[in-house]
Amino acid sequence: MESAARTLNPSRLARVAWIPLCLLLAACHIDMYDQPRYTANQPSDFFEDGRAMRPPVPNTVPMTDEPPDSVMLTGRANGELAVELPMELTAELLERGQTRYNAYCAPCHGLAGDGNGVIAYRGGIQVPSLHNDRLRTVQVGYFFDVITNGINRMYSYANRIPPEDRWAVAAYVRALQLSQNVDANDLTAEERQQLGGQ
């Protein structure tokens, strides 16, 4: 009897009534979820263009070991398109170039560089083949230059491919060109056998 009286006592009830309230309030601490600082890709009403991420001011040079007019960053030596890679040609470099090429160039130029990528095919864009005499003999720096600055209808890829990777792609394009234009006499007999020749 005694205990029943206590349970029904309203002031007792009031003492536990805050528990569900706590659970509700526990969901209301948004302050630390959205802290008063900017994160990447956030909109901002402080800057005029509405972006929290600021573009670098004009004439900014990247903080690298390379001077801003080096072959590595410009593709040019003394104003002329470079004829040599500014780094050593290794199998890793070509492999790196292959993944970059397949991600950034193949949609249009095709995996083999023949200009028949999915976008060219589905979207009906005319994309030139990379296998012609002019492009086979052009300086390797030309590819770097096309990726960096774009050409006519092709946009620049400089904001997505860092300079080292652009060189890797340039080297890989060269390798692609070789792969599509081999003199049969350069092959060993065994390789010719594989191709079904004599």
Next chain:
Amino acid sequence: MSAQIFPRNANALVWVSIIGLVLLIGGIVAALVGLYLSPWYTEVGVAKEQPVPFSHKHHVDQLKIDCRYCHATVERAAHAGFPSTDTCMSCHSQVWTNSPLLQPVRDSYQSGESVVWNRIYDLPDFVYFNHSVHVAKGIGCASCHGRIDQQHLTAKAQPLYMGWCLGCHRNPEDNVRPRDEVFNMAFDPRSLPLEQRVALVAEYQIPTDGRLTNCYVCHR
């Protein structure tokens, strides 16, 4: 003889109210937990409206464009980033140039103002996350973002709760895959035998001594 204070049914009333109170509190807790896990709160599987109805299914599955074409910094920075208008226009200056769906993209290219995408995955500001380390250690996009190549409008595949992060940090061998399969949406890590995945964890030097579950890894 004192007066009888309580009616005869007082005992029953006490039990009813005790049980009722327990049920009420239990119900509230269950409802809150249910809400916490429901798509209404976690947004899992709920596609969001976007200013342009961009479709990963179209661009990734059908056109076979690599994630990096648009999310270019995913391998070298904390953030995967969103494609700039310039990236869309590298194709759409020549493909579907008159589509009304793409009007916001063309406007943005003209005016220089960003297309503002509605965020799908957004961690609280007190959590540190970094894409590059996960990509470098052979964790595929699909392990966290699901089959995004099958989605027309993007939707969450994970609520991004702490327990989920910890689950993988405790047992990375469940999700690790060879590095060259990271961008392959269709690859299932479990198609590799466990020994091979354990070997990959060792090869990529992923710490398995519990270091990855220290609080400061994610709260710094």
